[in-house]
Amino acid sequence: MSGVASQVVLHPVTSQSLKLLGTTTGRDKTYRAVQYLARFLAWFLLTRGYKDQSVRWNALKSHLALGRKMMRLGKPLENLQAALRAIQSYGKGETGEQITTIARQLSYFGYLSYDTLVWANAIKFITLKPETAQKVNKTANRFWLAGILLNITHGLLKAGRLANEAKKLRSGPAWSEKDVGAEADLELKYRSLEVARAATRHQFVIDVLDVWLPATSLGLVNINEGVLGIFGLVTSIMGFRSQWIAVNGKK
Structure with missing residues (x-):
């Protein structure tokens, strides 16, 4: 059992995941994916009549949204700097x-x-x-x-x-062997x-x-919560993948 646990804990994918989650962007992409998954599940359960279970996922969605807002404190200055550099x-x-x-x-x-x-x-x-x-x-x-x-x-x-x-x-012009x-x-x-x-x-x-x-x-526009949850989940996964490649240098 300890051998299996060691293989899981010390597996390269685990190390790469921890490296990604060690970055603010990596955590944000992860929280965002869970947030929009929760948004979809809350809508799905509610439309199926499971109100109690829907409340649980809706609460998770709301708290993750608040947590992500806190993680972005100071972020506006980065955008302002980027705008000023672009102006220069x-x-x-x-x-x-x-x-x-x-x-x-x-x-x-x-x-x-x-x-x-x-x-x-x-x-x-x-x-x-x-x-x-x-x-x-x-x-x-x-x-x-x-x-x-x-x-x-x-x-x-x-x-x-x-x-x-x-x-x-x-x-362009065809290149000869000398070129x-x-x-x-x-x-x-x-x-x-x-x-x-x-x-x-x-x-x-x-x-x-x-x-x-x-x-x-x-x-x-009038798009239901389920579709918005799927849209957000898809873009979160796409952003997560890009950040994974940026951090770990491989697909």
Whole structure:
């Protein structure tokens, strides 16, 4: 039994998981996946008439949401820094991409700043009137929606640019045997472009699914909790996978 336990505890996957969970982003992605799974299960059980079991999962969803808000304290400053860096480098890249980057970071700064007030009010650290709390939450969701829409726009612009660059590389002049080094360099650039295109498509899918979360909260669309839970779970798993690769360096 001890041998089996040792194999599980000391298994490379266990070590990689602990390494991932040792990062704030890794924990956030994990909590987010459980949060949206709980959101789906709460809806599923409620629609099947299991109210008591639904309450349990709904409570888990709510507490994880509050915990994630606390973990994001100070995060708005990161977005503000990113916006300022983008402003300082303005003119050194594609104008459309730079503008959407700046606007997106400012939107997320606004979203997370207002979200901090939502959290502080929820834990009774500050007391907001019900109508004020509702306005703050609505404003946070507006900034969140704006940030995702800007990210989608940014992704479309970047995808178009990368596609054009890849096309130019592939349609370039044929290389002779004397230009083996140049051909290898060309192939390396093309592979780098393909990696960037894949990452852009990956983020685009996440944004297209996540955009319905704030849109529903604002009443712009009417999507049930079950579908939103699935959307959130899928994008959480996608984000978790990306973070796993970033931390452990392997798929």
